[in-house]
Each structure stands twice: as C-alpha cells, then as structure tokens.
Amino acid sequence: MDWKVKYINYPMQFKNHEKDYMAIINDVLTKGDLILRGQLKSFEENLAKFCGTRFAVGVSNCTNALYLSLYSAGIHPGDEIITVSHTFVATIEAIHHLNAKPVFVDIADDHNINVDLIERSITSKTKAIVPVHLNGRICSNMGKLVEIAERYDLTIIEDAAQALGASYKEKKAGSFGLAGCFSFYPAKLLGAFGDGGAVVTNDEDFANTIKLLRNHGRGPDGEIAMWGSNCRIDNLQAAILDFKLELLSKWIKRRRELANLYNKLLSDVQEVKLPPPPQVEGDHFDVYQNFEVEANNRDDLVKHLNKKGIEVMLPWGGKGVHQFKALRLGHYSLPRTEEFFKRALMLPMYPELKDEQIEFVINTIREFYGVG
Numbered sequence: 001m002d003w004k005v006k007y008i009n010y011p012m013q014f015k016n017h018e019k020d021y022m023a024i025i026n027d028v029l030t031k032g033d034l035i036l037r038g039q040l041k042s043f044e045e046n047l048a049k050f051c052g053t054r055f056a057v058g059v060s061n062c063t064n065a066l067y068l069s070l071y072s073a074g075i076h077p078g079d080e081i082i083t084v085s086h087t088f089v090a091t092i093e094a095i096h097h098l099n100a101k102p103v104f105v106d107i108a109d110d111h112n113i114n115v116d117l118i119e120r121s122i123t124s125k126t127k128a129i130v131p132v133h134l135n136g137r138i139c140s141n142m143g144k145l146v147e148i149a150e151r152y153d154l155t156i157i158e159d160a161a162q163a164l165g166a167s168y169k170e171k172k173a174g175s176f177g178l179a180g181c182f183s184f185y186p187a188k189l190l191g192a193f194g195d196g197g198a199v200v201t202n203d204e205d206f207a208n209t210i211k212l213l214r215n216h217g218r219g220p221d222g223e224i225a226m227w228g229s230n231c232r233i234d235n236l237q238a239a240i241l242d243f244k245l246e247l248l249s250k251w252i253k254r255r256r257e258l259a260n261l262y263n264k265l266l267s268d269v270q271e272v273k274l275p276p277p278p279q280v281e282g283d284h285f286d287v288y289q290n291f292e293v294e295a296n297n298r299d300d301l302v303k304h305l306n307k308k309g310i311e312v313m314l315p316w317g318g319k320g321v322h323q324f325k326a327l328r329l330g331h332y333s334l335p336r337t338e339e340f341f342k343r344a345l346m347l348p349m350y351p352e353l354k355d356e357q358i359e360f361v362i363n364t365i366r367e368f369y370g371v372g
C-alpha cells in the first residue's frame with residue numbers, strides 16, 4: 001500500500017542526516033572500534049547527563065535492561081512485582097524469566113498505572129514496583145508512588161522505554177528509583193539502527209554490577225567476578241546514538257508541536273478522547289513517544305483512515321499482556337485496561353511529519369464522525 005501518511009518513516013529519518021551518519025560509521029569502522037569502546041563511554045556520559053542521573057550503562061536492549069536491573073536488585077523466584085498489563089510484553093518477560101510473579105494493577109485515565117490502586121495489591125511477597133511511563137508521559141502521581149515504595153520498602157525499577165526526556169516536577173524519567181530502563185529500538189524517541197538499550201541509576205555499585213553482567217561478569221582486568229551474560233550494546237550503535245542524542249531535544253519539541261496540533265483541531269470531537277496537551281508550566285513535561293487516543297467505533301475508524309491512505313496502529317495488536325492466553329498469567333480483573341484496549345488507537349507521531357499531514361489525519365477523523 002502506498003500510504004499518504006505512514007505510521008513511521010525510517011528512510012526519511014535517515015535521509016535527513018545521511019551525511020552525518022555515514023561519516024560516523026566510516027570513522028568507527030576505520031578505527032575498528034566495535035565492542036565497548038570510547039564512543040560508548042561518551043554516549044553513556046551524555047545519556048546520564050541528559051537523564052539527570054550519575055550513571056548510564058548501555059546494554060543490548062530494554063528487555064535486558066529490565067532483566068538485569070531486576071536481577072541486580074535482588075529479585076528472587078516467587079517475589080511479586082507490581083506493574084501494569086497495558087505495556088509491551090517485554091516488561092513482563094523480564095519478571096517471568098526471574099521466576100518472579102507480575103501483579104497487575106489497573107490503569108488510570110492517563111493510560112498508566114493507577115497509583116491509587118497500588119497499595120491494595122501489596123503483600124508480604126511484594127519486592128518491587130515497575131511503573132511504565134507509556135507514550136512519553138510519566139505516571140501521574142509519581143510522588144505518591146515513590147512514597148508508597150518507601151513506606152513498604154519496595155524497589156522502583158522504571159520501564160522508561162517510551163519516556164526518554166520526559167519529566168515530572170522537574171525530575172527526569174528513569175531517575176525516580178533504583179534504576180530506569182530505556183530502549184533505543186528504532187521507533188523509540190532515540191532510535192538506533194537496530195537494537196539498543198540502557199540502564200540509568202544514581203547507585204555506583206548497581207551501575208558497576210550492570211556493567212559486569214552485560215559482559216560475561218568480566219571486569220576490566222579480565223577477571224570473572226560473577227556469572228554474567230552477553231548483553232552488550234554495539235559500539236557502532238552507541239556512536240550513532242551519541243550523535244542523535246544531541247538532536248533529541250529538537251525532535252521532542254517537534255513532537256510537542258504535533259501533539260498541540262492534534263489537540264487544537266480534535267478537542268471538539270466528542271467521540272475521541274485525547275491525551276493531555278503539552279504543558280508549558282505544570283508538573284508534566286510529556287515527550288509524545290506515541291499519540292494514543294481512545295475512539296468510539298474504533299475498528300471502523302481504522303478502516304476509514306486506512307482507506308484514505310493513513311497508517312495507524314493498535315497498541316500491541318489490541319491486547320493487554322494478561323490477555324495473551326499462551327502466557328498463562330492467570331485471571332486478572334482489570335476492567336479499565338480491558339475497556340481501554342477496545343478503544344485504543346495510535347495516530348502517526350514522529351518529528352518528520354509535516355503539519356499538512358497531521359491536518360489531513362485530523363480532517364479524515366472529523367469527516368468519519370461527521371464533525372464539520
């Protein structure tokens with residue numbers, strides 16, 4: 001299909017900075033800097049600075065960032081981890097592979113964990129909370145979440161895969177608990193040319209443990225200090241990411257402009273519930289990784305948009321993690337999450353989009369609902 005508005009456009013992203021990328025690739029390959037070299041160190045320093053944390057450690061992807069973080073936090077088989085079902089399966093995989101148990105809490109109107117429902121899910125086995133900041137917005141009421149974690153002595157590991165650069169009360173995503181985990185999957189705010197991830201933390205011992213674990217437990221002297229694995233990020237990807245990180249604030253600014261357009265021109269359409277517009281002053285600085293709306297008659301709207309040449313997506317195929325039968329997660333009553341997935345829809349949102357394209361998407365939605 002020849003889309004008029006694609007959901008994401010990797011070739012366009014590449015073309016916009018082709019010369020820079022090719023120069024970086026050439027430089028890295030000419031030097032033979034392929035594994036754990038200076039470009040990675042530079043990226044880690046810049047990423048830590050960007051997140052307002054003391055340390056950042058590059059790893060192979062966010063799934064492993066979450067796994068290594070939970071492992072390093074001392075999560076054991078049978079421990080319970082409070083999180084959400086409205087997330088990518090990766091969040092839950094990390095918990096599953098430690099033989100720990102995910103405990104799902106329903107979502108709130110911001111599509112993230114409903115902080116008011118956390119306390120009633122805490123048991124004597126609860127060890128951690130994994131808040132997921134979806135769509136580039138930090139969980140509302142993060143202050144209360146931190147307060148609950150402190151009161152019950154629970155570790156916070158943030159799944160900040162979608163929230164690099166977002167903040168709440170001036171505090172950046174990834175900096176609220178023991179560790180924050182990021183993804184550089186190509187479609188993410190900061191995307192590699194393949195897979196990549198990182199763990200950020202203020203805890204030096206924790207950072208050093210992640211560094212050991214990602215590289216077979218080997219220290220700089222070659223001594224094996226513990227059982228580890230291979231969860232390294234490619235040095236070439238790190239070099240690209242270090243360059244792209246400099247552009248990220250500009251890209252986020254553009255995402256916020258697009259979110260403003262959607263909000264300005266769709267707010268009178270009763271059938272569509274929009275995420276909050278970008279705040280200029282206020283607690284939340286949202287970075288709009290995605291633009292996720294709730295829509296009446298969603299499936300027909302999707303057909304209509306597709307027919308007009310607009311590519312859209314259902315979050316994770318339209319199901320919460322607990323709804324995938326093969327995962328055998330047991331029965332959960334998550335009415336808000338399940339209702340949400342029947343209505344959820346993700347509209348195109350990336351910095352390369354032109355105003356005219358967004359306006360075309362908006363007008364097509366208005367036309368579908370018969371709003372002039």
Ligand SMILES: *Cc1c(COP(=O)(O)O)cnc(C)c1O
Pocket residue numbers: 060061062063064087088090091132159161162182183184185195196197
């Ligand atoms: C993308 C994503 C992940 C997984 O990231 P990878 O780098 O692909 O492993 C985890 N959690 C959330 C919320 C994500 O969006």
